[in-house]
Amino acid sequence: MGGLKHVAFIMDGNGRWATAKGEPRLNGHKEGAKAMENLVPYAFSRGATVLSFYAFSTENWSRPKGEVNGILSLLMLLLKRNFKFLMENDIKLMVSGDLSPLSESRKRRITDAIEKTKDNTKTVNILFNYGGKSDILHAFKGLVEKGITNPTERDFEAELYTKELPPVDLLIRTGGEKRLSNFMLWQSAYTELYFTDVLWPDFTKSDLDEAICWFEGRSRRYGGIK
Ligand code: FPP
Numbered sequence: 059m060g061g062l063k064h065v066a067f068i069m070d071g072n073g074r075w076a077t078a079k080g081e082p083r084l085n086g087h088k089e090g091a092k093a094m095e096n097l098v099p100y101a102f103s104r105g106a107t108v109l110s111f112y113a114f115s116t117e118n119w120s121r122p123k124g125e126v127n128g129i130l131s132l133l134m135l136l137l138k139r140n141f142k143f144l145m146e147n148d149i150k151l152m153v154s155g156d157l158s159p160l161s162e163s164r165k166r167r168i169t170d171a172i173e174k175t176k177d178n179t180k181t182v183n184i185l186f187n188y189g190g191k192s193d194i195l196h197a198f199k200g201l202v203e204k205g206i207t208n209p210t211e212r213d214f215e216a217e218l219y220t221k222e223l224p225p226v227d228l229l230i231r232t233g234g235e236k237r238l239s240n241f242m243l244w245q246s247a248y249t250e251l252y253f254t255d256v257l258w259p260d261f262t263k264s265d266l267d268e269a270i271c272w273f274e275g276r277s278r279r280y281g282g283i284k
């Protein structure tokens with residue numbers, strides 16, 4: 059599949075999915091986690107090598123405590139449930155964002171999984187406590203710390219949370235909104251943006267096929283002329 063290395067997902071619509079069924083919002087996130095697990099092997103089989111998932115933004119702390127805690131627990135559960143799958147399928151776990159608010163034991167479990175999978179070749183990148191602006195600021199501080207006063211783009215990228223990842227080729231946002239919501243602002247400079255009304259828990263392999271088919275029809279000029 060020409061040119062499609064990095065696919066990113068803004069998994070929007072979990073809350074509405076649950077509310078429409080008269081269920082608590084957290085059930086929507088649980089179902090969303092299942093949709094994610096279902097899509098990962100399929101997206102790799104379609105040729106992608108990096109998958110990024112926006113799981114929790116720097117702004118999501120303003121949600122009710124129960125929902126925040128529920129999403130945090132889900133992150134840990136997903137890790138536990140899928141660690142073996144990651145190892146057996148040559149997938150590296152990456153977590154982009156500021157892990158410092160997490161408890162020591164949660165941080166340790168995450169960094170342990172990152173360490174154990176680090177030599178694998180494909181990547182699942184979870185954006186957790188992540189914001190595009192905070193990523194840029196984090197990179198800026200990294201440059202200052204290193205005393206780099208005249209950085210190149212490459213120097214700057216080396217300080218981003220997502221440092222070794224290729225730029226995002228295709229961003230899929232479910233749930234009907236057409237905005238970036240502070241998602242990978244630097245990394246999506248030339249990203250093809252795909253929006254669908256499908257709510258994240260309902261997003262299936264055939265919806266991904268549709269998005270990839272749309273992507274393949276795009277003419278990517280990167281500011282040049284074809
Ligand atoms: C946006 O839907 C979704 C989130 C803020 C959380 C995404 C989390 C998961 C899919 C859970 C599993 C993944 C990890 C790695 C923890 P929304 O709540 O804004 O939906 P709404 O717009 O319908 O309210």
